[in-house]
Each structure stands twice: as structure tokens, then as C-alpha cells.
Amino acid sequence: MKRDFDDRKILIGMIGGAALIVVTMITAIFLVSRRPVVVVVPGADNAGRSGVAGPADSAAAGSPSTTIAVPEGPPPEITVAKVAAAPAIEDPLDPAWDKFAAVEVDLQPQTVAEPMLASATVSKLRVQAVRDDNRYAWRLNWAKAQPADVSEIGRFSDAVAMQFPLVDGAPYTMGGPGMPVRMLHWKAVWQRDVDEGFQGLAALYPNTDVDLYWFAQGKRPHAASGSLDNPQAQQWMIAAQADNPMADTSREHPIEELTAHGFGSSAHVEGTSSRARGVWSDGQWYVVIDRPINANDPLIERFDSDPDKQMIAFAVWDGDNANRGGRKHITNWLPMRIAP
């Protein structure tokens, strides 16, 4: 009991001391600056937050403690130039890209909804955008010392995404209720899957051996795609059985199209018409993402409806710094003008 009493006294002393320090600091700031001092209590006023365009429909989305810092001046505009032939996706280093103007956009760590990104490691993204009669193409380029292109426990992939609103007023924070957005998402690990074959156990750990895979056919090390396709072996590959888009051992394209109506709500869009290819060269990622101009494509319809007043936002993930999901670098909406 004596000990408990002492503990309580210490606690009261600490709280009192802390309060005294805060009051002293506020007084000092007031005396120096002669301005009213506003103490912001995180989470105290959700409705009054500026910079958050809509409610965050996230599991862990609580009250953000900070918002995106808006840079001085107007945001850079992405101009989609009309060209005779937009470069193909096959070669993101195609010198043809050098002829097109690039816009450098600032990235900020995502700090609107948990899980947030504590510290930024990528600050700039260079964007080029062109179109011809058949397709739109964007080239995204950012600095990265080494590619992170595996998927493992505690290891994450570099990635980039573009986001477009499907309705006016959709928040840049992955849309909001009734205000969907569309995303085109490229991942380095998917690129490696496509380039070198699925990055499974044998690719990650060439010296690994496993005694037995039930119902596996063919020779060791029994590639996930090929020797384990039979229904008996698939009994244990539940995410693949559930058509989880992550669990694709025979991926053909390193891109996924998603729709979302708020944080935590992104959903796979089946059969995207977009294609992508990324290469890492000399400390830089170069990723080209395209979009064929097809009728009945909600994105293209929107582009056509008002070419001068489109919006685009970007996200970049640094796999080496455990970026994934909400732990990403983002931009607010940027104006995108589609040149006639």
C-alpha cells in the first residue's frame, strides 16, 4: 500500500509538472508573438478539419493528427499532349519520351488515415502524359537507390498508382461514400513475376527444399504455377481459390485496376484494359501505364466529357521502408488537361 501511495504521488507530480510546463510555454509564446495561441487537440474537431476532402471510410481511420501540407502556389498541371503515336509500354526508356514535357510533382507522406506513413523517403515524382488516337500513356519516374521487388514476410514492393475521380467532388483520399475513384496500380514484384516468372519459394530461396507437397506433379521444386494446379493441391491455396487478385501465380500484366469509395475500400476491377511496364535503371524507376481509348470505359467517358478539367492524383510506395497500403506517399488532386 505504501508503494501504491508513493506511485500515485509521483504520478500527480508528473501531471502537475507537465501542465505547468505547457502553461509556461503558451504564456511565453504569447508574450513573444503577441498573437492568440491556438492549441490544437488532435481529434477534438473532426468536422472542422481543412484539407480532408471527405470522410475516411477506414477501419483504422481515426482522427488524423496532421493534414497534407499544401505547397505554395498553384498545383502543377498535368498536360496530356496529343501526339501522332504514343510510345508503347514495352520500353519505358524509349528515347521518344525525352521529347515530351515532364511535370515534377511533390509527394507527401500519407497522414490522413491510419496506418500512416511516419516519414517520407520519396519526395518527387516526374510525370509525362501523352495520347494518340488509340491510347493514353503516362510515364512516371522517381528516384530509388535499389529496386524492392519481392513479397515476403516483412518485405514489401515498390509501387506506383494513378487515381482518377469517377464523379465530381470525389475526395483525393481514395474517394468517399457514393463518390468512387478509379486507380491504376503498378507493382515492382508483379513486374518481376512477369519478367522472370513467379517470385515464389524457389526464386526467393534457391537452396530451399521441401520434403513433400501433396498432389504436386512434375519435378521439384514444384513451381506454384504448373505443378500445383490440380484441384487436390489447390485445396491448400485458399486465397487463390477465393480468386484473391494477390494470389495470382500466372500473372500476365504487372498492373491492377481498382475502384474505391474511401480508405480501406479498394476493390479489384476485373479485366483491366490498361497495360504497364516498369524498369529500374541507374537509381530510377520508370513506369509506363497506358489506357486504350475504348467506348463504354467509365474513365475514357469522363476524360471525353470535359477534357480541360480532369483530375489526377498519384501515390508512390517505397518497399524498402515498409510502405504498403496506407503507408504511402501521395499527392492531392492535380489538374489534368487533355490537349485537343
Added chain:
Amino acid sequence: MAKRFNWQIDREQAYPYEAPNPQRQVAYIFDTNKCIECQTCTVACKTCWTSGKGQETIFWNNVETKPYGGYPHEWDSRLMKLNGPARWREKKLDSLTVFEKNGEDKPPLGHLPSERDYASPNLGEDDLSEMIDQGSHFDGTHHGWMFYLARICNHCDHPACLAACPRKAIYKRPEDGIVLVDQERCRGYQHCLEACPYKKVFFNIINRASEKCIGCFPRVEQGNAALCVESCIGKIRLHGFLSTNAEPREDNPLDYIVKIRKLALPCYPQFGTAPNVYYIPPVHVPDPFLDQLFGPGVEEAKEMYRNLKNDRRLLGALMLFGASPRMITRFEVQGDEAVGWDVDGEEAVRVPFTEPTYFRKHFDSTHGAYRHNTA
């Protein structure tokens, strides 16, 4: 953040969601005194559920040696290092849970193991707490100790994995409290791996999604005990339901052992997830270690266990362990027998307090054969 009452720490605690209790809560009792670490449970689980590509180092059920064993490596000591020592005032937790440590509206405190931490599931196996001098067994009892801790998903009342998932891809079933990862929605962010204090959510590198113990729900839905429970040759496990929306029932063996008698204790209750695997503490292990592992009540539980022979009702409940492949929801001591009923109200098992002994004659006149004791 919602405030939810956690009976294991005798106070309210922060949690991201408000939710009603499940209709009943699936729960397990493991008697650590009886476990011989034969890993039959591990193999039963692995064979049935995790034999696939990408599941090479995934063990939904594992048995590790305490104090030094741990799968994944140092799963518990790393979190204790981050969270600081637990402080209890009687039965009430004074220190912070993993939901409170990072502050309001923050993801739960946790750590993300690396692939190597899963590579040696039996590291530390049979290691004693201290070196034993040669010949010391001639001098009476030595001080070195170890014991086996069988571990599965705790299907917690307040799951940290669920709290950490930004996609709500983890859910707790209202009918029985089993916690599951939605295999369609998971995108492999691994926040659940980071948050689960028990490291019982796993990342499948082929599916690139998280997986965890499913509580053998297809069996539970038919009233059958989980495979790890049924296969246990040491009969250390009992699988059933805890009452959630009513007072604990004397005739429910889980309620009786866990909530009424408090013979079995939760693992690391200080983390705040209210885990639902309850352990009868090993009686030979010193209290300080067990206090850290099981929270308050260790001394009382050990005393109760030592006195079981005079505690007929409690002993009757313990005799149901491993006695039936059915989940026992009601039990009674009738004369010299403990009787258990299953979820359908059918009698599932009848266990005598004293096993009958049979003496067989040296010469079997029916078969004209001699019996030899060749053992």
C-alpha cells in the same frame, strides 16, 4: 476509439470498435502439466490445413519450450520489451495494453518478425532455464526447469489483428467468436502480423495474403472438437464454449474451470486482447516466470491443481480432457463417473474416476495359450 471491458485485466480498455459479444465464445484449455511436446497436434493441424505451397513455415499450431523457445523467434519477449513490464494491482492491470500504448487512434503496438524468425520453429527445444551440474540429480531436486507451451490462435475477445487491418478483412464470427481472415479481401499488408501479440497470423508468400488458424470451424459447426484437440495423445486439451451474455455456468466445463474456479489462465493477459486459450500453469515452474506469462492467480491455480484429488467436481471436469471428439458443453459428476454432453444435448462421454483394473491369468484356457509378460 471505443471503450470495452476486458474481464482478464478487470478494467475497460481502448479498442477501435464497439461490438456486441459473440453469442458464445469458442475457447480451449491446455493443461501444460500433461504436455510432452510430441507435436501430434502440430502435425494434425499441418497435415489438414497448411500443407500447401507457401505454407512451408506456417504452423497454426506449434508447441514450444519455455523459457527459451519461441515460434516465431522471440515473439513474446520482443513485445514485452516494447510494452514494458506489466503492473497489476491485485487483479487489475495498471500498465497499458497494446491498444493503449501507442496512444488513441493509433494502430496497436507490435513488431513484424522477419522470414528467418519462422525458419526454426523448434529453436530452444528442451533447453532448461539454467545449467545443471553433472550428478546434481543425486542431490535431490535441481532448480533448472522448462515446460512445453502449446499454442494456437487465441480467437481473442479483442483481436489485435482485426484492429490493425485497414481493410476490415479480418472478422470475428458472431455465432462463436472465431476470428477469420477474409481470403478474398486480404491484400497482404501484414499489419495483422505486426499487431498480433501471439504472432498467430501468418503471411503466405505464394498467395501473398495472410492466413491464420480457422479454429477448425467446419468441425466446430458440427459440434466436433478441433483437430489439434482431438489428436492430442496426452489428452491435455479441452475445447468448448465460454458463456458470453450470461453468468458463467457451473455445468459448462469451460466456464467452470476458467471463470468460476480460475484454474486455467490466459496467456499474457497484459497485452489486452483477452485471449481464449487458457492454460493450467505448470506446477513445477517458479512463480515469477508464470506471473509474467499468465498474470495474476498463478499461485492459487497451482495450489488448486495440487489439491485436485480432494476436489471431485474440478477433477471430474479435468477428466473430460481428450475423452471425446465432441465438444463438451455440459458436464456432471455422477457417482464414480464424470459425464459430458455435446452441443446436441447427447451424452458424449462417461469417464470413470478410477480406471477398472483387469488381472489376466498366466494360462489362457480358452485358447490353450500361456501369456507372457514380455514388456
